[in-house]
Amino acid sequence: DAKTTQPNSMESNEEEPVHLPCNHSTISGTDYIHWYRQLPSQGPEYVIHGLTSNVNNRMASLAIAEDRKSSTLILHRATLRDAAVYYCILNNNDMRFGAGTRLTVKP
């Protein structure tokens, strides 16, 4: 099963940054840290992934702790469309979803 721990839910205000935390204290050296999100009634959608260094793409940023035991997904300006369940997953050729964090964005 999932080897990550995330808060069940978080709230954010529109146009403010959101920091979604994830703990993965048992991460191994070959595990990649993946983030996906699932909007209501849709399939999972890839957001970002990394191994050791922080990563940025058009959707988000991923900050990885130096010991790799935790990471944070950063949405720089939340929009209503970002309301979704966000999943932090360790992937070593075997990707299993946990319960994720349900993000609510308030106007």
Place this chain on the structure above:
Amino acid sequence: EPEVTQTPSHQVTQMGQEVILRCVPISNHLYFYWYRQILGQKVEFLVSFYNNEISEKSEIFDDQFSVERPDGSNFTLKIRSTKLEDSAMYFCASTPRAANYGYTFGSGTRLTVV
């Protein structure tokens, strides 16, 4: 942007019937997956497939399930004798390689067993 295509979007079947769910992964991807999500629950891994064989399967993927890549483009999930508890969204995913690439998911097939 390339997509993973799943058909049908919704299938209703009688208990005990066989169903085949179809997926067209992205053309240059090498790894293929099936996941399912029962309403209100988490996304569950079923099976991974690489080089024309199953790489890994979960405890859910019992003898009632099978996967096939019958040609160069399709990837199918067959459920031999459906049960009520098989009712779920089934998602197909693909990736060029495994851990170091993001997975692209399809929009899913909603299977309803009556």
